[in-house]
Structure formats: structure tokens, C-alpha cells
Amino acid sequence: MRWFWVDRYTEFVSRSHAVATKNVCMAEPYVFEYSRCFPSYPPSLIIEGMAQTGGLLINQAFDFKKKVVLAKISKSTFRDFAKPGDQLTIATKIENMAEEGSVVSATCHRGESLIAAADVMFAYPEQQFKDKVFFTDSGLISVLRALHIFDIGVNQDGTPIEIPEHFLQAEREFLSSGSNC
């Protein structure tokens, strides 16, 4: 994963909902360049943030073994611009989850103020991408740790979510190989 559209998760309840924050920074090239006269965070990247927040929530429900991709935005509304210095709170809730795909509802707030809302649909195109590796286990676990998912993630009964064994194994192999984090 080369691009990060959220900075960290603050709430993560398996198979239910997740909340993440995104700090909008003038140093991000797309904030300044999106509109030179009016620096702001591109709305499409807010959608990406919603997809990332909800996508990892869905992916965790499948033990991070499915290829979860953003398939469709059924509807979206934008009420305001996100500007440099804003801290965005992106909240996602699972509305439907099935073997073929999932839908999360998502909102983006600045403080109490609603910036955007959307329904985000995910598909799991296993067949189309059967030969494609989206993420290595060692790469994905490092992203999940950086986003604090395993620090704050809980199951619906309040117990901490566990790091899947295949991630721990990949992490051990990565570290024992002498590679630099």
C-alpha cells in the first residue's frame, strides 16, 4: 500500500464499525495543487479514506484473506471542503456483508460538522485477480500496526482482536531475514 488516506484508527469493532482520523496537511502535494486558489483536500480522497477505513474493517472480518476492492459508490454527498489544518474523523459502519461483496455507510466530520457521507461498496474479485498479489502479509501487517488497528481493535464482546497467525509468521520471517523496517 503506497498511499495512506487515514492516519490512524481510533475505534475498531470487528464486523461492526470503525473510526479513523485523517489530518489534512498543506505539505501534501495534492492539497495545494488540487486548486491553487483554494487549498483543500480533494473530495475523491475523502472517498478513498472512507474506502480504506471500511475496507480494512471488511477485510479483518475475513481474517485479511480476501482481496477486498472498492467497487462502487452508490451515493455520496459533500457539504463542505476539508482544508489544511482540519482533522477529519471518518466513521464507517457495515450495512451488509456477504460472500460476494459488502456495503459500508461512511461519514466524514470535522469536529461536529458533517463534511461528507457516502455508501461504499466492496467486491472480492478473487477470480479476476487470482494471480495478482495485492499485499504481502509482511507488508500488510506493518501497515495495520502503523494504523493502530491491533492496539484498539476489539471483537463485539469487547475482547481484543487477534493478529492472524499468517501475519505473525510473515513478520517473523521478515525480521529474521535481516530486512530493514
Added chain:
Amino acid sequence: MAPNEDEVFEKVKDALVDALGVDDDEVTADATMVGDLGAESIDFLDIVFKLEKSFDIQIPRDELFPDDILTNAEYVQDGKVTEAGIKKLKERMPFADLSKFESNPMVQDFGNLLTVSDLCRYVTTKVSA
């Protein structure tokens, strides 16, 4: 109490407008899901989710989209659905009018078969069950 025909149509229309981004007046009883309303494969799952929520029903995927029949060599030969396949489709989809499809049952045309009224009939069977 089960919704009447008009209520079913209105709710199905709302689901299609939401899922496909079409205008209200485009959703007519005869409109085909793919040809007229532009539904793509991912949209069908979206529509199923919305109908399940709106009508509080469960929709087994193979009832509306019988991919298992259409990809089964027993029922498809040279890209055409066989007589046995048509029989199977009729059993699976009693709510759909297969008469036009039967005259030249190319698998590739099946996606354009389902109309809004087929969908309404299907939902009615589920809410009445």
C-alpha cells in the same frame, strides 16, 4: 400485512434509483435491468442488499441470478441454454418471463432478460412466503 402491487413497485423503484442512479421516470415496469437501466454485475448485489433491507427478506443469490445453471455444461452448449437448462431456469425463476429468451437462448443475452416487473413479481413471492 403484505404490501400491495403499487407499494412493491414503489419500493423496488426506490432501490433501483438509489442503486443505479437513474431517474424515477426511467424505472418502468417493462424496463430491462441491463439494457434500459444500465445495471452492471456489481449493481445486482447492491440491488439485492437494498431489497433485503427494504422488504426485510432474504434473497438467495442463485434465485435471481442463476449463474450456476448458466455456467453448467449440462445446461449450456455452444453458448446456448439447452432445453434442460430452460426447464431448470423456469423452475428456478417462475417470476421471470422467459418466452422471448427461449426463441434464441444465448447465455450472453440472459443478463438483459430481467425486467423491473420480474423483480417486483419476485419480491412479491418473497414477502408473501
